[in-house]
Amino acid sequence: MSRKSASVRREEILAATVEEIESTGLRTLRVADVAARLGLSPSLVIYHFVTKEALVAAAFAHAGENDLYRARRLAATRKPAAQRLRDVVQWYMPTGSTRSWKIWIDGWSAGLFDDGVKSTFSILDREWKTILSELIVAGLEVQEFRFSHAREVTEASANGPTGTTVSEMADDCATRILAYLDGLAVQLIFNPESVSPETLSSWVDAFVARELE
Amino acid sequence: MSRKSASVRREEILAATVEEIESTGLRTLRVADVAARLGLSPSLVIYHFVTKEALVAAAFAHAGENDLYRARRLAATRKPAAQRLRDVVQWYMPTGSTRSWKIWIDGWSAGLFDDGVKSTFSILDREWKTILSELIVAGLEVQEFRFSHAREVTEASANGPTGTTVSEMADDCATRILAYLDGLAVQLIFNPESVSPETLSSWVDAFVARELE
DNA sequence: GGTTTTACTGAATCGCTGTTCAGTTAGCTT
DNA sequence: AAGCTAACTGAACAGCGATTCAGTAAAACC
Structure with missing residues (x-):
């Protein structure tokens, strides 16, 4: 052997x-x-x-890093920022099979009461946010994106208008986009008849456009 | 005894x-x-x-129906539709403790490979959508809401412009709102430092406003 | 008051599965 | 080619926890 x-x-x-x-x-x-x-x-x-627990924790980190690796490559292309953002978002989305998404929902559940897994997920999530956020900032600089809407939202919040940098706003924007994607993935799994992958995709596009118009 | x-x-x-x-x-x-x-x-x-499995399934249905009961009461007030929508959405949101949300994430995970639980969640989800959807339709009738945005999104999708009724559009709108809420709940659990309940609340308000302006 | 129904218990069972451990051997080193 | 290290196995262990079952005693019913 x-x-x-x-x-x-x-x-x-x-x-x-x-x-x-x-x-x-x-x-x-x-x-x-x-x-x-x-x-x-x-x-x-x-x-x-x-131990089995360690195996599972390592497996989640492994799967997460794999996805991130691909995402980072998509984010590092020479395409315009708007397109790269689209690519990364599409990659995150449960386009083809919902199969690959199931592991994340399982992971969330495991993370609820296992601090090791939980922190793994926090870290992965932050990495995703960083990727998106940097793309957003890049797009803003080249004026592919405006930010009118996000600014308005941020200023309306309790933080107050002062002290919000562009990168913080981009972070928040990324958070919202990822949240929407997560939520839609759940919908796709539990009510596949009510949302086709195509409509889902168009909804995401609309959302991103609204955030960065 | x-x-x-x-x-x-x-x-x-x-x-x-x-x-x-x-x-x-x-x-x-x-x-x-x-x-x-x-x-x-x-x-x-x-x-x-x-059996334990049956117990768990029943427990999820029980908890779900409880939440729905409260939501239906909030939806049946004499307040204006916009306000009722707000109330229901607030009730769905993980405002106070994230504790009550953990059970749903656990439930999703259980539903992934257990058809009994899965169908329970499909049903609960449809109920929520119905509540929201009806509130939206009600608000439209009294012209508290416009629907400009949603129409535009729906028409842009693969369905084509024909054959989309108001209630279908309201359903889709409800789906999007619930998805966003689910996703934000996950964010709140795994990155509580990056989103306070207050900002989260303002984000949801903004989202709903964008959908129904 | 007696009988039947039915909520309820305690102890035993039983299957399952993570983990241990003593031993085996492939493959590198020298 | 001898020896050592480290990957690897098979069989046994061990503990957990769901389920069973024979039996008990409250209620409910007549």
Whole structure:
């Protein structure tokens, strides 16, 4: 039987874990199933990750970083900022299969009462916000975006008109966009008949346009 | 030891289950803990609900119906439609404690791979949409709301301009509002430092205003 | 007051699954 | 080629927790 270096095996196991979570969910995740998926013994999984809890936490971080990696590449193109923003948003969206989204909903649930997972999600979320926020700022600088609306919203809030920098406003804007995307993903899973992927996509476009017109 | 009628006991057990889920989450929910919360034997819980899975499903439906009941009352006031819409939206929002929201995130996760729970959530979601949708239609009739924006969005979508009734448009509008609320709730839980309840509230107001200006 | 129904319990069961551990062997080093 | 390190396995363990079941006693009913 072929042996592999620890780092390679760990990667394989993480990938298998992610697949397993996506296909059957966290509730019924068994270490044995992850191992079986690779034709390995359950002991090996524990050998590499010490505990199931740690395995799960690592798997979420792994999946999250993968998505982020792709997003960062999309954000680093030479296209105009507006287009790059669109690309990144499209990538975040549950366009094709809702399958890949299920893992995040499962992850939220796990994060509710597990501080390790929770902080992983906080971090991933902030990374996404940073990507979007920077794209927004970039677009503002080249005047692809206005910001009329966001400014108005921010000034109406309790913060008061002073002390809100452009980047803070962009952060908030990113937060709103991501929130909308998350919420729509949930809708897509629980009421797929009421929202088709296409309408969903157009709604998101409209939302972004309203934020940055 | 005091005995109670089956229906009363069931209610008690459901309430206790909801509390238990809210405080420690679904992952670690044990029948024994629910029973202990009421000073009863675990066997009794099973006696009434046959299986843990059924108990959990019933608990979600129970909690959901409770929230809906309150929402319907808020929607049936004599206030102007705009105000009632506000009230219902505020009630849906995670204003005070995020605690009550955790159960829904847990519920989504459970619904991902449990068709019983999933359909419960579909139903609850449709109920919420109906409430909002009817309020929107009511507001339109009295011309408290315009609908300029929503019309424009709908016509831009793949459906084509024909065949979209007012009530369909209101439904879609409700879907978008609920999605935004769901997404913001998730944000509030995983990045409470980046969004205060107040700003969140103002964002929602702005969103609704944009939809119905 | 007796009988039946039905809420309720305690203890035992039983399956499941994460984890341990003693041992095996592939593959690198020298 | 010998030896060491580290990946890997199989079988056993262990604990948890849902479910069962035989039995108890409140109510409800007559």
